[in-house]
Amino acid sequence: MLQDPQGRKFSYLRLSITDLCNYRCTYCLPDGYKCNSKPDYLSLDEIKMVVASFARHGINKVRITGGEPSLRRDLPEIITAIKNTPGIEKVALTTNAHQLDRKVQQWADCGLDAINISCDSLDGRMMKAIIGRDNLAEMMAGIDIALKSPIKQVKINTVLLKQHNYKQLDQLIDWVKDTPISLRFIELMQTIDNKEYFKANHVSAEEIGKHIESNGWAQILRGKNAGPAKEFCHPEYDGHIGFIAPYSNDFCASCNRLRISSVGKLHLCLFGESGYSLRDLIVKGRETELDQFIANVLQDKPDTHFLHQGFSGGTTDLAMLGG
Numbered sequence: 640m641l642q643d644p645q646g647r648k649f650s651y652l653r654l655s656i657t658d659l660c661n662y663r664c665t666y667c668l669p670d671g672y673k674c675n676s677k678p679d680y681l682s683l684d685e686i687k688m689v690v691a692s693f694a695r696h697g698i699n700k701v702r703i704t705g706g707e708p709s710l711r712r713d714l715p716e717i718i719t720a721i722k723n724t725p726g727i728e729k730v731a732l733t734t735n736a737h738q739l740d741r742k743v744q745q746w747a748d749c750g751l752d753a754i755n756i757s758c759d760s761l762d763g764r765m766m767k768a769i770i771g772r773d774n775l776a777e778m779m780a781g782i783d784i785a786l787k788s789p790i791k792q793v794k795i796n797t798v799l800l801k802q803h804n805y806k807q808l809d810q811l812i813d814w815v816k817d818t819p820i821s822l823r824f825i826e827l828m829q830t831i832d833n834k835e836y837f838k839a840n841h842v843s844a845e846e847i848g849k850h851i852e853s854n855g856w857a858q859i860l861r862g863k864n865a866g867p868a869k870e871f872c873h874p875e876y877d878g879h880i881g882f883i884a885p886y887s888n889d890f891c892a893s894c895n896r897l898r899i900s901s902v903g904k905l906h907l908c909l910f911g912e913s914g915y916s917l918r919d920l921i922v923k924g925r926e927t928e929l930d931q932f933i934a935n936v937l938q939d940k941p942d943t944h945f946l947h948q949g950f951s952g953g954t955t956d957l958a959m960l961g962g
């Protein structure tokens with residue numbers, strides 16, 4: 640299994656398949672996606688090769704992300720290919736819910752195990768203010784289909800923002816009373832492009848944690864393949880609540896994930912300076928060298944990110960790598 644000099648082991652790959660996004664989330668791409676050059680995304684065959692290499696290294700969970708991954712027409716084929724890779728036990732997807740109601744059944748039929756849907760508000764006007772559009776109807780219809788489908792886990796990603804949806808925290812929590820979803824609050828992260836927005840809108844995960852713990856929620860243990868969230872349950876609620884708290888002191892100590900950008904660069908940290916290109920080895924089909932290169936690069940993985948000190952590395956926004 641892949642291991643870094645700190646002894647951390649890696650079982651989870653986050654694979655971006657495009658950096659293109661059709662939404663304008665105010666904390667991410669407020670002016671929309673800007674294409675600086677002709678995109679050269681990994682092809683389906685290249686994705687198969689890269690995932691197979693990581694699977695040989697003991698990666699057993701892959702999350703497909705973006706940009707907006709559903710914008711790629713071959714997403715169903717990508718899900719199927721990853722699902723059929725020996726060693727991969729779980730395929731997950733993160734989406735902004737664009738056309739979720741029309742597409743989610745097909746993804747489930749391709750073998751998708753888990754889906755994370757981004758939803759910052761249950762109020763259409765607030766949603767429009769935060770992400771640039773109101774997609775609540777297609778999202779809710781899509782969540783219903785997902786819950787009835789073979790997809791085993793449906794999670795919601797919510798970024799709480801002091802000047803916007805923070806006042807709707809209790810309304811969001813009420814949602815999981817009768818809905819068996821996991822609602823995960825992602826602490827707003829500072830990127831190169833959102834510094835002022837971050838200052839005005841950051842709410843610490845600790846503050847949200849205190850609020851829910853004082854309302855009877857109790858922390859549950861992490862599963863084997865769990866992501867970075869701390870998860871909470873409540874006897875009177877069907878759903879769970881989770882937190883992703885990148886500013887907490889112990890966040891990087893439990894890091895078990897690596898990232899591949901849509902153009903085939905291996906990123907050791909979401910907030911690193913740059914990635915290591917695997918493209919040449921992929922294009923030439925050099926499997927053994929690719930496996931060796933990945934294992935060697937892991938030795939450069941830093942102990943921690945430097946978000947606390949206000950450094951976001953080379954990360955202009957999270958759409959470039961998928962969060």
Ligand code: SAM
Binds near residue numbers: 826958
């Ligand atoms: N387009 C897909 C989506 O919207 O879910 C996948 C990519 S998006 C970058 C992944 C997640 O990152 C979304 O839930 C989004 O809300 C979150 N995100 C984006 N920028 C963020 C930031 N600066 N801080 C915290 N979360 C952020």
